[in-house]
Amino acid sequence: MTTKIWHPFTQHGLGQPIPEVVRAEGALLHTEDGRAIIDAISSWWVQTHGHCHPKIVAAIQEQSAKLDQIIFAGWTHEPAQQLAKGLSNFLPETLDHIFFSDSGSTAVEVALKMALGFWHNQGQQRHRILVMDHSYHGDTIGAMSIGARGVFNDAYAPLLFDVGSIPFPESGAEQATLDAxxxxCTDQDNPPAALIVEPLILGAGGMKVYSPKILAEMHRICQQHDVLFIADEVMTGWGRTGTVFACEQAGVTPDIMCMAKGLTGGVIPLAVTAATAPIYDAHFSEDRAKMFFHSSSFTANPIACAAANANLEIWRDEPVQQQIDHIAERHLEFAQQLDGHQNISAIRQCGTILAFEIDDASGNYMSALGPALLGFFADRNVLLRPLGNSVYIMPPYCITDEQLSTVYRVIEEAIDHFA
Incomplete structure (x- = not known):
């Protein structure tokens, strides 16, 4: 018997082809059958500077020959210490405590446990987490609990805890979100512990965009009513929305911030949950029962930390922001072209992310249009993975003008074919 691979978010019963990638460089994926595929979604939103960036590759090679792994409970190492110091140049001053984990989902789980522990260790019974409709925060149990309920998690409903949901701030209906x-926040019988949001744009929920003004107002309301504010910057962080972190555009400093994906340039798993001093201090005690009870075997893996340090070096030394700004300008131009097409709608842009809908009767993630589009793009050597009938582009920052033009052209071909 041959052991078979079970791929994520893949319905093997459909018999769709699964290409084998043998190497990658920049924005290109090279397959075993000799094709060069333009990676227009940064390999699921993780690649920032492109595949196999020489500085990150060299850092991994050097570190793996020096110290590969060490327990982080009660021990430390130089790459982690260097990363903590380096992150202080990118994070707001008040986010001065960082906790390492290994993925976006675990960074979110850590944030939830920090928030609940904060109140518990002060003798306050606050358990309710507030979330935004259509959100997605990961696939572990806690992360699923605070995400949108539906096809993603129907089978696991008995495991999920209750949350308080506020509506997504649709254009023209933002006040309903703030009122909710x-x-x-003013419910004296069940005061919330925290609100968690994806700042400015909801990823897997359909690339839904809302304004920095609303983000800032939600933060103000939480501050006013002593509710912790958690920013899930796992997808939005490291330049995707046009700034290093999306919260910058709203002038918001959260109590807790989650980051992963682009933290290592998208090369190797690593996550950080950054917290303010009050969050840390609530767990600081001579009482061992008040310690923060969380870890994973590979917390602050030295090789991953070395990759993240190389990522910070790239941000310091290379024209990353100029690349981001250029992609945003190209997207804006293409959005104006799309505006002339019939049967597409909701064209929106947030930094290096451009999205729109191809009008479809189902209009959701399970739309049959999604797999059809996926195959159409793959046949034309472009990696785009629509969210149902929602098409989006989120390229690595190194993508060339020629490659980006090819992506745009293939998208227009798809619109002509399917719309």
């Missing part, structure tokens, strides 16, 4: 948040 105020209502939850």
């Amino acid at each position: 948040l105020v209502a939850f």
Whole structure:
């Protein structure tokens, strides 16, 4: 018997081809059958500077020959210490404590446990987490609990805890979101522990965009009512929305921030949950029962930390922001072209992310249009993975003008074919 691979978010019963990638460089994936595929979604939103960036590769090679892994409970190492110091140049001053984990989902789980522990260690019974409709925060149990309920997690509903949900701030209906948040925050019988949001743009929920002004107002309401504010910057962080972190555009400093994906340039798993001093201090005690009870075997893996340090070096020494700004300008131009097409709608842009809908009767993640589009793009050597009938582009920052033009052209071909 041959052991078979079970791929994530893949319905093997459909018999769709699964290409084998043998190497990658920049924005290109090279397959075993000799094709060069333009990676227009940064390999699921992780690649920032492109595949196999020489500085990150060299850092991994050097570190793996020096110290590969060490327990991080009660021990430390130089790459982690260097990373903590380096992150202080990118994070707001008040986010001065960082906790390492290994993925976006675990960074979110850590944030939830920090928030609940903060209140528990002060003798306050606050358990309710507030979330935004259509959100996605990961696939572990806690992360699923605070995400949108539906096809993603129907089978696991008995395991999920209850949350308080506020509506997504649709354009023209933002006040309903703010009113719902105020209502939850002023509930004296069940005061919330925290609100968690994806700042400015919801990823897997359909690339839904809202304004920095609303983000800032939600943060203000939470501050006013002593509710912790958690920013899930796992996808939005490291330049995706046009700034290093999306919260910058709203002038918001959260109590807790989650980051992963682009933290290592998208090369190797590593996550950080950054917290303010009050969050840390609530767990600081001579009482061992108040310690923060969380870890994973590979917490602060030295090789991953070395990759992250190389990522920070790239941000310091290379024209990353100029690359981001250029992609945003190209997207804006293409968005204006798309505006002339019939049967597409909701064209929106946030930094290096451009999205729109191809009008479809189902209009959701399970739309049959999604797999059809996926195959159409793959046949034309472009990696785009629509969210149902929602098409989006989120390229690595190194993508060339020629490659980006090819992506745009193939998208227009798809619109002509399917719309």
